[in-house]
Amino acid sequence: MNVNRKNNRRVTIYDIAKELDLAPSSVSKALNDMPNISDKIKLLVKSKAKELNYKHNLNASNLRKGSSSTIAVIVPKINVAFFSNVIAGMEEACFEKNHRLIICQTDESFTKEIQAVETLIHQNVDCILISLSLETKSTEHLQEIINNQIELIQFDRVNDSLDSYTIVNENKDAAYNAVKHLIDQGYKKIAFLGGPDHLKIYMDRKEGYLKAIKEANITIPYNYVVKDVLTTESGMSCANELLHFHEPPDAFFTISDYSALGVLKAANSLGFKVPQEIGIVGFSNESFTEIITPTLSSVDQNSRKLGKDAANVYFNHLLKQKERKGSDGKIKKHIIKCSLIIRDSSSRKKSFRKIKL
Amino acid sequence: MNVNRKNNRRVTIYDIAKELDLAPSSVSKALNDMPNISDKIKLLVKSKAKELNYKHNLNASNLRKGSSSTIAVIVPKINVAFFSNVIAGMEEACFEKNHRLIICQTDESFTKEIQAVETLIHQNVDCILISLSLETKSTEHLQEIINNQIELIQFDRVNDSLDSYTIVNENKDAAYNAVKHLIDQGYKKIAFLGGPDHLKIYMDRKEGYLKAIKEANITIPYNYVVKDVLTTESGMSCANELLHFHEPPDAFFTISDYSALGVLKAANSLGFKVPQEIGIVGFSNESFTEIITPTLSSVDQNSRKLGKDAANVYFNHLLKQKERKGSDGKIKKHIIKCSLIIRDSSSRKKSFRKIKL
DNA sequence: ACAATTTTAGAAATCGATTTCCAAAAAAAT
């Protein structure tokens, strides 16, 4: 019936040892290619292992070795393109390093985030990668991760007050370049639809926007700079309001493609032509941006690379550091470049189409 | 420095036992609320555990108990809306049941699928949920899962030759209803862009299409039924070809929204008006379908519910069965209903807009 | 007050792999 077990148990190194009349320790050494075992026995053991369909028990191994070969990621929503791409990149890195990846989602809830952290600490994961929920303003739960000697790596939505590794996009530069591009295209009254103030990435994008505006010597009405606009709905209502203003904007830079889509809808419904009368640049390069009409200019965050690099911060820096027991001397902050993808929604002058920065 | 450890080790039940002058076994029982320990000691142990910041070691526990409270999911691509929604649903179920979810992606590669299965067996996961890669045609690796007494649940892209739990959409009915809708809208020459023949879900959709065609007494040219059209590119070139045919179709039903998008692009570039001259219905209700112009009619697969239900098959049926050691008497095949979302791309007669089926 | 029963806590074995330390065997050097 079942060829894999003896007495319905998994095959262990003891079974192999018994069959070959060896000691379990020798079997372990042979399977792990350790130095002080002869090649003859290694071959013998390995072929017998295959014959008996032996499966290495990671729980036993991890218990003995004191690590779990498992890292975890906590994201607000798995099914948002940016995060699912990030996760795809992390999975790729884990696969290459033969580690397991556990995922948790917080649904933007602070309470769920705390629970996820608790569970993962019990789970003995070696490293937690996290992008904070919108509700998260305190960091005791993150400190708890560190206190339990689990490596903490924050990405994208990070809290800078904590001494942890962080991986974020070059948000300020990206925003600066996006706005500069709008200016180059002849737009002069550029509005900014931003995010919540407590998350650094959104503040950085705002700074980039302001820098470009300042550099171009443009004066912007106070109400052109709006915060907490993250969804299509809020983007639409916000654009609607601004476009009814006595001095309406002629361009929008938004920190999300969803809010950019809202702007586009509002512009359409009010009869403004995009890009002739209104220019729009979004953020994240969601997959819908090149499908809609007009296609939407956006900042690509290299999300898959960001995810892979984030996981590799653990593998390359922290893991090695742990082994060497060396002290902390590595770069703590990692930056991922963005690419501005210029499409129809901001191309008033028909010229080039795609610039890397 | 670090309040959580003694000698830089994690706090164990032995530490608690020593501090309270108890036996480790009693500590374990207290922490697990087992019956034969007094409430007084339970309280004592629990408060001491909190005081020392004790963290349960799951590797040790799992090794002893032989299970891991962890289930795994293998998908072709994490960053495809359908799969990321499925995973979101699974994560939700796992969170409710206090289980961990490990994810692996195969990138549609058979080799990576086999490796993922291997790793997960080693990892001692309790259950593997899998949606097969496009390359997967044999099932020995799935049999291996069963042989190792790990529960196997297939979803969406399933192989029926195996005796496992499966969760799929009502694909045949959904396709039937979609095509019937096209017929109701007055389309008569309906083409079908399908998937590979070895995956049942695609064959089911084809059957639903054929059933509707047959029922309406329509004759279809042989080349209207195409297989292996899964991407935007192939959808576009395929539609291009068919629309140049001496007797071109007036509608397309596709098994993917991406290929439907390709059809739309081809129709646009050839000057066909959608939906007046060409009707289109896609499959999966990807998020871009309601953003593009015209909006794309599609079959919604209830992906998040599918994921949650799939995980709950394990929790409700298998887990309980295991505990009772009862025999196998449960429903093996689960069906998730689809909803036809009627949008502009197939609405020639302006009537109703959304039907549930 | 004593016997019978039930509660409660502890000792020790166990899960399966790893690792340290040791001894036997083989190879090399004298």
Added chain:
DNA sequence: ATTTTTTTGGAAATCGATTTCTAAAATTGT
């Protein structure tokens, strides 16, 4: 041929929690 060195394999302890079995303590009943 004998000593020294190097290789190689084994015995036993270990990782931390669980569980079975046993014995002591507490409760109940007579």
